[in-house]
Amino acid sequence: MRRSAPVPDATRRPRAAVGLDWGEHALKAVEVQRTSSGYEILRAVSVAVPDAVRNGTPAAVGEWLADTLRREGFRAAQAVWSIPRHRLILRWMQLPGGTPEEIAQMVRFQAGKDLPLPMDRLRYNYARLDEAAPPDGAELPAKTRVLFAAVPAEVADRAAAVVDAAGLAVQGAVPSMMATWALARAARPDLFRAGPGSPASGGEASLGPAAGPDPSPASTVLIDIGWGSCEVSWCDASGIRHSRSAPVGLSALTAEPDAGVAPAAPPPPGSAAPETPRPDPRVALRENAPLPPAAEAWVGRLLAEIGRTLRAWKTEPGGLNIGNVLLAGGGARWPVLQARIGAELGVPVAPLEPSGGLVGTAVPPASLDPSFATAAGAALAALGEDAPFLNLLGALEVRRRRLHGVLVAAGIAGAVLLTGGLVTGWVLLARREAELHAREAQIKELKPRVDQILQTEKQVALASQWGPNRVALADLLREITVLFPPEAYVTTMSVDESGLIRLSGRSKSNQVMSKLVNGLNGSPLFANAAMGAFTKNNDRGEFRYDYTITVQIRSLIPEKANGDKTKAKT
Known part of the structure; x- marks a missing residue:
């Protein structure tokens, strides 16, 4: 009998979580714990997924997942998983400035006009790209840039059912490029400086611009190889500017050996002695030996897709200026791909390894190669207070930290009213009445414009009735x-x-x-x-x-x- 999944607190992030990265034939799982001084990787494992399990019901897959995590010593009660880029619908939007509630309404309206699926068949969310939500009473910015992400409901709901069947609390689902971006922030903070949404500023979590004068114009390119595709993301101080998934097909070059499992953390004192560590055959595969013809052809397709994508981005206004390239995924022979991509682009390529930038790890760093980057980044996205958690499970919502601040402020206001007495209450009521009269006058002034917008919305809906599968x-x-x-x-x-x-x-x-x-x-x-x-x-x-x-x-x-x-x- 599986244990019942606890319900996570909606206003705070957990102290430990399991990040899951489901591939075509393998599962990567990384358990990360948040400490007072940073983050620590407790356990990491890569296991082959049997065909019968991969195509089974959510209950069967969840039972297999629970057995696997229990066998490897995982203890975190909450899980978050990454969704690969080729399953996502992404939109970069520039909207008028507004409050978080107004931004959410504008995002929902804009997305509903040009998405290929109706909104009720999607799980979606968004993150601000250029700035944090302004404090109460501050002047609103003229423009706001947001990244909107959505996934078909059947994909997200099946994954949530699997995690629930495994006895884990469903913490969320994060786009894969946001997971690698979260790990890159932790591993290379020099490339991603804190913006207005950092904890020191007290603002909403943000992908915001770098603090301080003269931020570097050079950009960082994240390359994640897996799922038979190559995911390329263009990042800079303002966040993820573009992301593309290029199909390159599956290759034995990126396959993970069944025995290539990262050893779990040592057992506590007094427990049973651990089994003899299994050899890691990936070490032997990392030699830069000549590739067979089939693998060489696959590498050629991979390099062509990467080059085509980056050349297209360089031609855009404010085009791509490559400063750094980080490689995630790539399978057992990722050093081969690292060298070939670097030679093709003419810039150094660094591996995005989960052990970099963290305060500690109970797993040997040599076992934490870039193939674990997405799983580790998914856990960090759920744990990190200084990074936005673009959770695709549910409709648009105000960021959690801001919601938590609203609840605290409401409690303080209630205490002031109780201790202030009736006089303070009358003053507040009179002030609210004046605000309501002013708001009523504003509504009357805006009514003709609202009626015009509603009429335009009806015309748009009428023009869109040619089918639910609208295509941009x-x-x-x-x-x-x-x-x-x-x-x-x-x-x-x-x-x-x-x-x-x-x-x-x-x-x-x-x-x-x-x-x-x-x-x-x-x-x-x-x-x-x-x-x-x-x-x-x-x-x-x-x-x-x-x-x-x-x-x-x-x-x-x-x-x-x-x-x-x-x-x-x-």
Whole structure:
């Protein structure tokens, strides 16, 4: 019989938590404890997930998870897990300044207009990027930047059911790039200085800009390799500016050996003697030996996707200026990938190791390679008071620390009213009455504008009734732009009501277009890409071939009779 999961306190963060990173074939779990002087890693483990477990019910997966954690000595009662980038919907928004409640309403309204799924089918939240919430009574900023993240409800709810079935309290779910960002802040604080939301300023938790004059314009690039994809995030003093998941496929090069388990913390005195530590075969795999042809081809695809992503970001206004590159994931032979990525980019690449920047660890640091970065970062995101916890379980909410401060302030105000007597009460009531009259006048003044906004909202809703699977055209064009090779160009593009896109133009060769078709089929936004006509034209220049390509928008694929969509597996 499993133990019942305790209910976590909504106004404070736990002292210890287990971070979970579920991969295609393995589970990474890291237990982190918050101490008076920092954070300490207590236990870390990497285990292969059997196929029967991975495809089982939440109850069966939860039972397996509970047995695994108990066998490895994990004791934390709360768990948080990371959600990989390719399962997320991200939006960077610039909004008018306002209170936390007003920002939440604007984010919800803006997201509801352009997301591919209805809001009631998502689990979502947001984090402020450029500044903390201003103190009460302070002047509101003119603009506010936020990062909005969402995940399909069935993905988040299944993960929550698994954790609950394991007897753990559901602390939350965090986007994977936010998990690695949390670890990078702890491991390399010199790259991420505290902003207005730090504890010293008393503000809301923030991804805010660096304190002090003249912050460095150089940016940090986080590269997380796993799940058959490469997750690239552009970070600087203001937070995560961009993030992209590029499909590269699975490779034996990034596989974790079944026996590659980080030893757990030693047992307390008086307990049974520990088993003989198992050898870590990853050490033998870290030698920079020549790669087999299949692995070399995979590394080539990986480097091409990283280079394509960074080149696209460099062309944007205020483009990317790479100052530091941190590598997470990568499997047993991550040093090989570290060296190859550094040679490709021409900058040093440092491993994002969980042991860096922490006050201590009961696990041998050599066992804590970058493949544990996401799991450790997920636990740190839930524990850290100085970093925002972008928890995707639930609707938009005011940051927890601010909520805790509101509750404390309310208690103090109540004590003042009780001890102040009736005179103070009458003064407060008179002041509130004057405020209500002033607010009523403001409402009357704003009513015509509110009526106009409501009418516009109705028109937007009417125009959006062509289906629940709305697609942001800007995202599609951005993805096509990233994937499109320089050896070809587009002359015409059309999209019909079924979501079928037709591209036509000119190319240098058939191989170039075949590579584009493969890239479209590997994208999370498209499916069923196919080459149509490919003929030689009369042009005597480089672009001597005419082509036609058709590709289907993945979220608009018609449903079958049984209700299941013909989506390709991502």
